[in-house]
Amino acid sequence: MTAPDGIDLHWVRDARELRQAYELRFRVFCDEQGVPRDEEIDALDDVARHAVVVAPDGAVIGTMRLVSRASTVKVGRVAVDREWRGHGIASRLLARAYEYAQGVRAEELRLAAQTQAVGLYEKAGYRRVGEPFPEAGIEHVWMVREVLPPRRRSAGAVPAP
Numbered sequence: 001m002t003a004p005d006g007i008d009l010h011w012v013r014d015a016r017e018l019r020q021a022y023e024l025r026f027r028v029f030c031d032e033q034g035v036p037r038d039e040e041i042d043a044l045d046d047v048a049r050h051a052v053v054v055a056p057d058g059a060v061i062g063t064m065r066l067v068s069r070a071s072t073v074k075v076g077r078v079a080v081d082r083e084w085r086g087h088g089i090a091s092r093l094l095a096r097a098y099e100y101a102q103g104v105r106a107e108e109l110r111l112a113a114q115t116q117a118v119g120l121y122e123k124a125g126y127r128r129v130g131e132p133f134p135e136a137g138i139e140h141v142w143m144v145r146e147v148l149p150p151r152r153r154s155a156g157a158v159p160a161p
């Protein structure tokens with residue numbers, strides 16, 4: 001199902017939006033999934049690039065963070081408001097992560113997926129690597145997606161009318 005018109009995906013623009021993203025993460029990971037609140041926000045949040053999906057009424061209904069290290073972009077904290085799931089919002093976030101990784105010329109995207117969410121990431125082109133491991137009391141597995149260079153128009157090509 002596609003998301004209704006009027007929802008917007010962008011990088012966090014101010015402290016208020018970042019706070020809303022954190023509040024969504026607390027609702028999803030701590031209240032729903034039982035992650036301890038003092039483990040949810042960590043030092044990587046200070047250096048991460050945070051994306052938000054904003055509903056027409058201004059509510060933040062989706063978020064993820066990206067952390068670049070060497071030639072890898074690590075995707076984390078992918079969360080969608082319970083009321084908005086099944087509308088392709090996580091897919092849009094992952095597509096933005098891929099575009100970002102292309103833009104910074106990363107070689108791969110990497111994430112620690114909750115094993116219950118592996119299907120989401122497989123549909124987005126990730127593959128499992130290694131064995132499952134526990135983190136914050138939840139089983140995870142590393143997944144990677146190779147990043148291809150952005151397609152370039154061949155020099156001198158005549159644009160289609």
Ligand SMILES: CC(C)(COP(=O)(O)OP(=O)(O)OC[C@H]1O[C@@H](n2cnc3c(N)ncnc32)[C@H](O)[C@@H]1OP(=O)(O)O)[C@@H](O)C(=O)NCCC(=O)NCCS
Binds near residue numbers: 081089112114116123
């Ligand atoms: C997992 C989550 C982010 C998915 O968000 P969403 O916006 O509902 O996902 P989408 O609608 O973009 O789903 C895209 C595709 O992945 C599939 N998918 C979504 N969640 C899935 C899951 N948990 N397991 C398997 N497949 C899943 C969808 O069915 C859809 O498939 P389709 O294209 O064939 O219809 C959301 O359910 C959520 O926030 N869950 C709680 C937090 C969480 O588990 N985060 C992941 C941490 S690794």
